[in-house]
Amino acid sequence: MGTDVLVIGGGNAALCAALMAAEAGASVTLLEAAPRDWRGGNSAHTRNLRCMHDAPQDVLVDAYPEEEFWQDLLKVTGGLTDEHMARLTIRASSTCRNWMRKHGVHFQPPLSGALHVARTNAFFMGGGKALVNAYYRSAEKLGVKIRYESPVDRLEIEDGQFRAAWCKGERIEAKACVLAAGGFESNRDWLREAWGQNERGEWPADNFLIRGTAYNQGVLLRHMLETHQADGIGDPTQAHMVAIDARAPLYDGGICTRIDCVSLGVVVNRDARRFYDEGEDFWPKRYAIWGRLVAQQPGQVAYSIIDAKAIGRFMPPVFPGVTANSLPELADKLGLDRATFMQTLDSYNAGCRVGQFDHTALDDCHTEGVSPAKTHWARPIDTAPFYGYALRPGVTFTYLGLKVDDTAAVRFAGRPSRNLFVAGEMMAGNVLGKGYTAGVGMSIGTAFGRIAGRNAALAAAGKPALAGAVKDEV
Template identity: 80%
Template sequence: MAREAGARVLLLEAAPRAWRGGNSGHTRNLRCMHDAPQDVLVDAYPEEEYWQDLLKVTGGRTNEHLARLVIRASSSCRDWMRSHGVHFQPPLSGALHVARTNAFFMGGGKALVNAYYRSAEKLGVQIRYDAPIDRLEIENGRFVAAHCGGERITAATCVLAAGGFESNLEWLREAWGRNDRGEWPAENFLIRGTRFNKGVLLRHMLEDHGADRIGDPTQAHMVAIDARAPLYDGGICTRIDCVSLGVVVNRQGERFYDEGEDFWPKRYAIWGRLVAQQPGQIGYAIIDSQAIGRFMPPVFPGVTANTLPQLAEQLGVPVHTFMQTLQSYNDACQPGTFDHTVLDDCRTRDLAPPKTHWARPIVKPPFYGYALRPGVTFTYLGLHTDDTAAVRFDGRPSDNLFVAGEMMAGNVLGQGYTAGVGMSIGTAFGRIAGSNAARVVQGKEVQHAAA
């Protein structure tokens, strides 16, 4: 956006070329407001419904002004994205719940990132890879220079888009501390996203320059993923999507939350935190053969057994407690019409915790179990901003320093998540930041409306 508006742009990318683009390479869709069917989007998804969905998952921990700015921007950005080589496609089976709300990138996030970089290069944006910033010079809330590998780089304006601190395991450990069982939960976290989001610039801005902060350092986009996933960059394919079709138990063999509370795209990002609160930060998703074919299959096959006791033994869960849990659940399932594409009437009765939808007895062998660990995608602690994307110091917006992406997502996401909203935030504020950076270069005033 800055280059299109006439500014000369240098992009400093901390990662090597193969890992460029941060967590965008791990995305797959964009949540879009629309008032009528649009190419790959069916029906309508009006502003108020989008806002209510966001309000529900955040529990009110969001800035409504900035959230609605993001929502409205999501309705008009796709033509601009297409102009830079991004292609869209309808959702594949296993993701049909979001056919109305989310536009999927053809080729996924990697194709999106590649398209943007190709377009940036054609426009004349200079790009340096393996170029992490050591520190910034800031005077009276104004950007002066960036220091990169011993080089001092001056510029009229700067946009920070350096992500959260999710791949800084020491900072995660510090933020989460020790729980009442004497455990350090963060030691069992896996990082779904890029290994390069160390939070160096975020901490530098907060601690060395006193930038205004937003968000809780323990809040994050946190998903229950396969416990066998790699420490970094597991991405989408490590997610376990069968939770709503079965039950989840902890290592003691006990259920701990309503698996059928709502559609999976609105609830998958709470399960990492739920598992993080369990003993040993581990859980087990249990399904039977009735669920097969109704969810996106994970990259690793599940543990399989012909009987539930055998499954418990293979998972290392106490068989007696596990069987009590499963029997209580099966007995509590009420007759109904099962339909995993709607909020159906299959629920439990007199069971704590309940299962509100898609509850049916787990009785048909073979049975499957998937060990779950918390998978952190990105953290929500970030820089406080306003609708100009300006970084703020003591409540005052900077004249020439802007922020975009995960580094400011906490202004909209205080907690929780709903599929595709991170890309909505990144796209909206990336465009705002780029446009306003160009205005600074051109000597034009940036209008600050609301924080």
């Protein structure tokens, strides 16, 4: 079997690549490891796309200029990002939505309580599942051959050029290939290897839950890095990690398992002690650091504590919290040492300096004389009923990936391949060295999926790759 362009993966980046290549006139085959009912990878769990815009645009209010987007990304990554690649992603996010609409994606204003991102993020009507379904429908109309339950375990590469992929014993040739098969977050053995054993003798990765697909095993990523010695980038312990409900399922819990009340209260560990500033910055810019913070705590568990004043100010989780009429009762119900818990809460409450509380702004409600400090939204937890949510690290996707340039070409010893490209989670580490800000994963996947698809079609036609984002009309 042969095809012009072979796309390996089935999520947003893979679909963008397949659509772009098909639009360019290439014959395209897409191999999705999951069954049809579970197609789409982690993209099926997404909700929105972070978009640069200089003026109001349909569902986006006000403006979110390039420099602000860049500063937001710079802050959450702590400088662990490639500015050229990041700005390419940012600029591409400003013009891609008309193309997305052409392929059946619809947008809607954010629902009430949706992370205060009406200005920065465009929400998909029906969520990521609707986006994925729209792209698959469009791909089928364009003649893309889609094969489910088709995991690829190895590639034939000669002198940096793609020749064929092996799928369940079948050799599939193509003139060009796009790798978009996700990270390794679902591979427990690899997570254990990356995180190792801590000073308490624990294997932290054993307590991680996976927010998304069970099919991102990292088989091709490891194959590329180890067998073919492709240039890599990123730290294998860095990932989009969120503090999620400890009762969430092992896989595919998605957005509804996230606990969004962290900034409205305090978080304590298994020893009933606080360990980080819950009010450091707006929740969309900080929610994805809390999984890693919890992963570093004893037993990889923590507890988000709020009181009645917080109810109605955050997106309610799918599971109800543990409820109590007093703080000592809550400690007992959560299995925490009552004396230490009360010492922590009493100290925090006494340290609160309440000004003009405003959860939509970086307000002046803060603590004094308490470590760690709470910088914003600090109010005493003193109004019954009280609520507690047990938290575990929820891994969305890992950042270890393949190093690329702005053509999305895979590189071998610094030399870009002529016909092998990569997009999505498999290269997101070029932009995300650590940290996260809401919706940027879809921005990266869309930008580089489209670049990879365009350039794969050019390679299949014997033409050189183009650098930079796909040009669209605003």
